[in-house]
Each structure stands twice: as C-alpha cells, then as structure tokens.
Amino acid sequence: MTLVYSPAIRLFPVFIAETSEKAGWLTPFFAVLPYIGLVYLIQEFFKKHNDKNLSDIFFSVLGNIGGRFVLCFYWLWMMVLLGLYVRYFAERFLMALIPNSSMNFFTVTILAVVFYAVRGGFVALTRTTEYLFLTFTVIFIILFVLSIGNIEIINLFPVTHYDILPLIKSCYVLLGIWAYFTFIFFLADKMNDKEHIKRFGMQGGLYLVIMAFVILVQTIGEYGHTVVKRVPLPYFSVIKGISVLKTIERIESVVLACWVFVDFVIISVFIYIITSIIKSFFSLSETKSFVSPITMFAFVFSNYIARNRFELENFSNICLALNIFLGFIVPFFIFVIGKLRKRI
C-alpha cells in the first residue's frame, strides 16, 4: 500500500480527470473488480507452494527454460521501473521546489540512503514501513478533512450513465499501479501467513480504493476536472491551498516529507525484488553484493531514461500498459497453464 502512494498522487488525478472528467472519483470502485480477481489468483498460486516465491511458481509451471524466459522480462522491467522511480524522485523536487538545481544531487542522495538501508536487511525496512504507514494514513486523513471546506459539489456532480465507459477507460491508470501487488510476491519466500493472502489482499484493496477515492475527490472536487488535467501535481496544489483559520498554511512540506519516505520504500523494495529475481534466475545462494550493480544501474538509467519531463510522462503511459500486462495478464496465463499441468 505504501508502494502505490507516490504514483497515485502523481498519476491518478491528471489521467482520470482527462478521461472521466467529473465522474472520475468513482473510478476506484470499478478498478477494484480486476484487483479482487488478482488477489484470488495469487492466493491460488501459493495454496500448494507455501514456502516459495513467484519465481519458483514460474519455474514450477513453465519449467526451467520457460520460467527463466518469463523471469528475464520481469527482471528487465523491474530495472526500468527502478530507474523511472529514481528519476521521478528527483523530478518532483525540481518541479515543485528547487527547479534550478542538479538532478544528480537528488538521485545520488536517495540511492546512497537506499544502498545503506537495503544492505541492512529486509526485516528492518519492513518494520520501519509498518510503523510509518500508520503515520502516513493519519496525516492523509487529516489533510483530507482540512481540505473538505474547499471541495465544491458542482465539480463532482452530476454523474450519469454516459460516464460508465469513460470510468472503465480510466481504470487503466489505477490497474497500472495496483499491478505492483503481483511484483511484491517475488519476495514471498520472506513472507509469513501466505494462506491469508486473500484476507490481506482484500484489506489492502479496501485501503487502495479509499485512498484513490480521497485523492480524486480532493483534486477534482476542489479545482474541477478542466484545471486538474492541466496542472502537473494537482494533489500538491490542493495541499498548498489548505489554510487552518488563516493561520496555519504552507503545510505541503509535510506531504513532501511523506512522499520522500514513500519513494525511499518503493526504490528499496524494487531493489529487493530485483535481487530476488537474480537469485532465482541464476540459482544463487546469496545476493547481498548485487545491490551495488543494481544501485549503480539505477543511477545511470535514471539519467538515461529521458531528457526531460515531457518524454518521461509520455514514457510513463507505456509503463502502465506493461505493468498491467506483467501484473495481471501474465499471472492469469501462468494460472491457466498451471491448472492444466496440475502444478497449481
């Protein structure tokens, strides 16, 4: 859930305002249906393979060669996503706060911290994220409550049956991000309670729906869809507009602090996922040292991926399609093949 916070704030309002306009705030209720299907699918994967991870499931279903072939795509794609998120981390500061500074300052800083944290161990990272997740949620709710006064109902209604098709189209961006649910199961060998994936997945789904709903209501409700689709970071603009008794203002620094930590978690988790995939791909015993080449790659690729923000945003649209393909469609085919071969 922490993984989707940053891309949700960045992508959901702009894309959904453009596609669904006033009715955009209903999109999460449509997008949750394929997500529920995915949760059931993942539960089925681990019914007979409780001590394995997703890479092992691929090998079990597709064999050594087929499994490695599919794993190779996931490996390359996770590396691209890693570079993308490191780049977006830097771009956010350049867009929102300090436009004339060097991008490498931000990328080197975050990667140095991530490098140190990732080598410290997965358990430390997850425990820290567990505690801070509650803090984010509380801050998120407080910010929503403070912005309720600025929301105008006329920006959210009326909603008619003509909005159904645009709402289905705008599910694309939500599913493109919620597909990360599949990727975290490359770390399933480190997870307990895999027999309760359905329960935790549903609870997570409820949180994701509420979070997306809140972000969309805040942004589209305050500024209207015509403005939101043109503003680069509409959620940030909404938070900037919060004023408590005309005394407490400019609280966007709180959101930025949360955002920084969330990006730290995303980048760290992606590095763990990539090391897990490498470990399975090459049948290695230990992968702690591989954090170094992956971090160096992330630094180089975050520069190489795009020359400017416009290229980056155009590329992000393709990323959503590939996320849906690798997060929803490929697992579905693995499930079907697994059932036919009686491996799942």
Added chain:
Amino acid sequence: MTVVYFIIVMILLFIFDLKDLKKKKQKKEMVIYATMMILVGILGVFYFVNPERQSFSEIILSLIGQ
C-alpha cells in the same frame, strides 16, 4: 567529470564486494557480479560520455511510432 566519479565509485564498490565474495568462496556469485558490474560500467560510460544522445524513452517511443 561525472564519468570519473562514477568509475571511481564503481571500482571501490567492486573491490569491497569482491573481497566479501572471495572470503565466502562464492565463485559463481563472483562471476555474475563481475559481469553485471562491467555491463553497468559500460552503460555508464556510454551515457556520460555524451549525455545529449537519444534517450531510452525516445528510442522506445519512436519504435512504437509515437
């Protein structure tokens, strides 16, 4: 200048990690690690020598006709 710093950091990490892997006698991991570091080094030098070259997203977008 960035390429020089990049190469220095890579060499330092390479030595540090290789020592660790040698101590644990993990030959397979050493070979794969060295290959990955060399490939990343080549990518880094390739990019930093000319940062104004066509970017990765530009290549992909042109391949799909956008």
